[in-house]
Amino acid sequence: MIRHTVVFRLKHAPGSEAEHDFLQAACALANIEGVQKFECLRQVSAKNPYTFGLSMEFADAASYAFYSDHPDHSAFVQQRWIPEVEEFMEIDYEPTGGL
């Protein structure tokens, strides 16, 4: 299992229609084959600069690569993510395996 997460802050005003529209578009990434447990989340800690997060799981590295290379993902990154996201950090998790 690989859990891919990204925490981010948009250029849009909080509560705006543009914010809502971006999040709706992000949710469509859940439809790419191999994406499991997709979540769109609100980031609520004051200890970092981010306001939203996406989380999803893949069975293995091949499924993750299929997602990353998928034309729908590439189009979202180019057409929505790069122009509309102010700041972000990607964090990926795997089980520690018996630690």
Add this chain to the structure above:
Amino acid sequence: MIRHTVVFRLKHAPGSEAEHDFLQAACALANIEGVQKFECLRQVSAKNPYTFGLSMEFADAASYAFYSDHPDHSAFVQQRWIPEVEEFMEIDYEPTGGL
């Protein structure tokens, strides 16, 4: 639901006994009342400086506060976290609620 996560890097050498011992101590936080879905994870993305993560869920803000204020949590922070963690970031999530 509130998902409390923290991503971090230890001062200890990767694979060391000290690293293993720290992670074992961190896992004991799962025993505090109200902690759900506790996970100790390996952070595997090259796009941030962290190497491990903890993730847990709370039913509500009161359960989260009970955990934060619990003597076992306070002792862990003072005796293990502050001396042994090089760098960290806390990220907390809630559902977006119908976005």
